[in-house]
Amino acid sequence: MSTPKPAGELLSVTGLRKHFPIRRGILQRQVGAVQAVDGLTFSVNRGETLSLVGESGCGKTTTGRLLTRLLEPTSGKIVLDGRDISHLSMSAMRPLRCDVQMIFQDPYSSLNPRHTVGTIVGAPFRLQKVRPENGVKRAVQDLLELVGLNPEHYNRYPHEFSGGQRQRIGIARTLALKPKLIVADEPVSALDVSIQAQVVNLLEDLQDEFNLTYVMIAHDLSVVRHVSDRVAVMYLGKIMEIADRTSLYERPMHPYTVALLSAVPVPDTSRRTRRERIRLQGDVPSPINPPVGCRFHTRCWKAQEVCKVEEPALAELAPGHRAACHFPENVGGSV
Amino acid sequence: MPATVIAYIIRRLFAAIVLLFVVSAVTFSIFFVTPKLLGATPETLATRYVGRTSTPDTIRATAEKLGFYDPVVVQYWNWVKGIFVGADYDYGPAVEHCPAPCLGYSFRTNQPVWPDLLDRIPVTLSLAVGAAVLWLLAGLAVGTLSALRKGTIFDRVAMGVSLAGVSLPIFFTGLLSLSVFSYNLGWTAVGGAYTPFLENPGEWAYNLLLPWITLALLFSAQYARLTRAGMLETMNEDFIRTARAKGLPERTVVVRHGLRGALTPILTIFGLDVGLLLGGAILTESAFSLQGLGKYAIEGILNYDLPKVMGVTILAAFFVVVANLIVDLLYAVVDPRVRK
Amino acid sequence: MSHIPEDSLDSGAGLPFLQVRNLRVHFPTDDGVVKSVDDLSFSVERGKTLGIVGESGSGKSVTSLSIMGLHKEGAARISGEILLDGRNLVGMDREKVRLLRGKRMAMIFQDPLSAMHPYYTVGAQIVEAYRVHNKVAKQVARKHAIDLLARVGIPNPKSRVDDYPHQFSGGMRQRAMIAMALSCDPELLIADEPTTALDVTVQAQILDLIRDLQQEFDSAVVLITHDLGVVAELADDIMVMYAGRAVEHSTATDIFNSPQHPYTWGLLGSMPRLDRERSERLQPIKGTPPSLINVPDGCPFNPRCAYAGRNGDLSFTERPEFRDIGGGHHIACHLPTEDRHHIWDEEIRPKL
């Protein structure tokens, strides 16, 4: 690699784009594109958790699938551990699958109902032709124990488990090959609060134990604050703000982040009246024709004329804190 | 109409034309190549049409006239050309013109095929449409009731009968309804007669009732099963719960919300079934000796009368293709989500 | 002001609009009887909001469907009383209940896409809801539908009224569902997880809308959710359900400031909260909810409760009574009062 990289950097993404073509007409010509991900630049350090948050459809899952190379980027660069994987073919990617793994959102549909837990968790060994020291069965049982499942459930089927337990099975499967990077797409959003806390704790324990790096996709800002070291806020395929957890939650700069935070309901009745709320109007525009200028201007309460024509750059407004806005909040003073 | 819909129709029409060519070419080859493989020559073929008593010269002339000496491709080409521009048949002294659409002359009767077909379309059309109305009503009603009363005696009996209906041959159900409805009840004519609708609608229906019932029995059984399955699924949808939560009477919930939701897949199959039947309900027409397209096709096949067979085949294919297209367009009317 | 039926019985004139007493909803299945709701009592007054909180499968939806009379005939065994404005709906003629549905009580569902008929326009579905109970001309009903859509904040209601549900965004669909539910000015509105399928920003819009509409119509609202944050925004009273029963019921302030049941403590400890310092570790409840076919003996929560051992074997043998511990605050737990206060003050509160 020609570019010098910081010692701890595991993943670096530059200008990542994914446009899904829309085809119409007799000849199925391309008439447009869903700009699902439109120019992301960020990096993730070893052992840290970066969370991607944003409203439904803003491109979080697509980003996750690009990072794990389940999708091919339209343009841009993904460098994993010093290796450019942006356009690796399926077969060239295969050995790297040991390094990047994905946990899926839906604990019900992401496990094959006809396979036993043993088969599911052991599949990565077979696919990658890895022979664990004491045999696959032993390795799988260790993994089950690690994620808090009974190793004797080796021969059971997914439907015999609850949602939280299935998510543990999914986690055990991703851990099989000791990946460096785990992309977790809404790993806890389908779970009940009490179970959600169990899984969050498990993910944190595993991270400490194996020095894992997580890219966590989520929409629940409270969970995100709990699990992340750094947070990137996405809107319509772009990063609006990226910062370490504390400064993002304490000094949000982008109006969209401020609005998101103020919309989170808090379990405290005394806050009901005191809290100052920012209510966004309307819905997210279509990613087929995103607004020009700042993408957020159609819903932003601070929007000015300039926002409709000129796209703000994602600029570093405080150390390690970048936001794309012409009129950011909380700048100066507190830094 | 939005441009996308027009583009869609054009694409479908194009596909339909290609399909019609393929069907006709395949039929043509089957009826031309098969006899040749079995050792027939142009002369032996021609013999079938002029009779064994003719002189070899007449036979050769006939074979010439019918184009049996031309390569298959040329013969097929001439046949296709006839449909669009008509054809001329040289009888030596006189030249007979067969106007477009010319589907040729029956080898047997020397009558042009197209007017024959025109004669028979009303019979088959009456048969198909009447039966379709009957079976759709009966099938939807029985299927809906079965779904709503799932597991009851009614449901079990209805599904048992419909299983029988689907599996029994038409000759059997035909005979059965003949004995019940004509001989025992005296409701219907014994069959075989056809009175055009415009002449006397009452008699038209009276004569056709028995074939209708026979055909409808077969199909309504199948439709009852389809409707039942569709209704069982739809009645469990969230929007049914919403409809009830609004306080709608149960009948409205079932018909306007349930049946409407279950109807879409049934519509598809209904279109295809009617399309196929319009090409001739061979068994029913034979069983009740109705002079429809199916009967015509059978005569053609039994006599190696290629122009007849080709005529019915291409007409039937045309009906199926058109029915298909209509169904697809209707789909967009029924299900707004398909529209773009 | 009281929230518990027994007390309000005597008050006579100010009867709560909805009273549920000893409601049991059991489903006989091949595996056994599912006791989805077991001995549940609560009440809601006009103009007030009751929040029902609980994990999935705790019987929230079954409760709301029983109130609306939407369980299939014969599938559910329902006993107890559901009094709507003093009239018992349990055992009432189904046709009579139907005439109340949509008119005096209405419901909003979780997933607005599947809850609306895909083949009819949004307007047609609202018009239908209005015309079942009001004999008016189509045009009048359509005008009403447009007004309602405008009221719930749909832009361009005049043209959007002819759109199909799939042409609406998730938030707009839920607004349209609300418009449909409100078409006959119901006095009771049940919202079953109305915002679970929505983004936070849209959730906030919908919660604001429900709050405004309630003030406007002075209706009784039952808000069902699994998110304590959502009820904190809207509810006057909160009932926490576990395994088909109420385990705690009090004013919202009480539930958040001095919860008394170990399960409520568990729920609060499991949630990461934006309004507090970030805790190093969440405090999950161990284990998973029980099957409602084999509810544990004694306190249903005992396999997961950290304090089950503090009551001798009472928690394992005897079902704790749902009782008033003062000021209308009800809980079902054997823990002695002092222990409870002590645990809350010393162990739980500091960690939240």
Ligand SMILES: Nc1ncnc2c1ncn2[C@@H]1O[C@H](COP(=O)(O)OP(=O)(O)OP(=O)(O)O)[C@@H](O)[C@H]1O
């Ligand atoms: N295969 C595809 N073809 C066309 N468009 C797609 C495809 N996959 C995703 N999209 C579109 O790209 C956008 C981003 O989708 P994505 O799934 O990444 O969103 P998300 O942020 O994960 O949303 P959610 O929170 O709902 O999971 C959406 O508008 C989506 O409809």
Ligand SMILES: Nc1ncnc2c1ncn2[C@@H]1O[C@H](COP(=O)(O)OP(=O)(O)O)[C@@H](O)[C@H]1O
């Ligand atoms: N028709 C039914 N037959 C059998 N069990 C049912 C039926 N409906 C609901 N249940 C069961 O009742 C329990 C409570 O369900 P529900 O009220 O939907 O929970 P939630 O609190 O998540 O809304 C669950 O265990 C569910 O499986």
Ligand code: SF4
């Ligand atoms: S650039 Fe303008 S429109 Fe965009 S977020 Fe900033 S203030 Fe709002």
Ligand code: SF4
């Ligand atoms: S009764 Fe016992 S098990 Fe139940 S909540 Fe109270 S302490 Fe826990």
Ligand SMILES: [Mg+2]
């Ligand atoms: Mg996603």
Ligand SMILES: [Mg+2]
């Ligand atoms: Mg529910």
